[in-house]
Amino acid sequence: MREFAALTNMDMIDRFIDENELAFLFLSSQSCRVCHALYPKVGELMEEFPLIQLGHVVVDDVKEAAGRFSVFTAPVLLLFVDGKEVFREARFVHMDLLREKVGKIYKMVVG
Numbered sequence: 001m002r003e004f005a006a007l008t009n010m011d012m013i014d015r016f017i018d019e020n021e022l023a024f025l026f027l028s029s030q031s032c033r034v035c036h037a038l039y040p041k042v043g044e045l046m047e048e049f050p051l052i053q054l055g056h057v058v059v060d061d062v063k064e065a066a067g068r069f070s071v072f073t074a075p076v077l078l079l080f081v082d083g084k085e086v087f088r089e090a091r092f093v094h095m096d097l098l099r100e101k102v103g104k105i106y107k108m109v110v111g
Contacts, residue, residue, distance in 0.1 A: 001040055003043070004043065005053070005056065010064050013057060020080075022049075022081060022106070023053050024055065024078070024079050025055050025077070025078040025080070026042060026054070026055070026056045026077055027065060027071050027074065029074040029075075030058060032074040032075060039056075048103070049103070049106050052079070059071055059074065071090075075091070076088065076089070077090070077098070087101060087102065
């Protein structure tokens with residue numbers, strides 16, 4: 001499983017998105033059971049996409065992130081390309097569809 005960088009404030013989050021061509025955020029809540037179950041599965045899936053940088057944000061600790069990224073439920077998975085959000089999934093994520101959607105974006109960017 002690939003590791004996620006712990007992003008604990010908005011400055012870190014903004015820098016992470018700005019400095020990485022492919023930036024993936026996993027936004028979760030401490031009390032979210034779906035988040036806890038999905039997190040390792042997403043980490044395993046991301047082994048297929050080594051150039052995507054992974055960040056994890058606990059919205060309970062970074063409340064501003066929930067507002068900035070319009071997080072109304074958890075988890076929320078976001079993929080940014082050159083600082084622009086290009087993909088969003090929330091709550092119930094189907095891993096096969098996630099692989100397919102991320103794979104298409106990955107191929108377009110990486111080649």
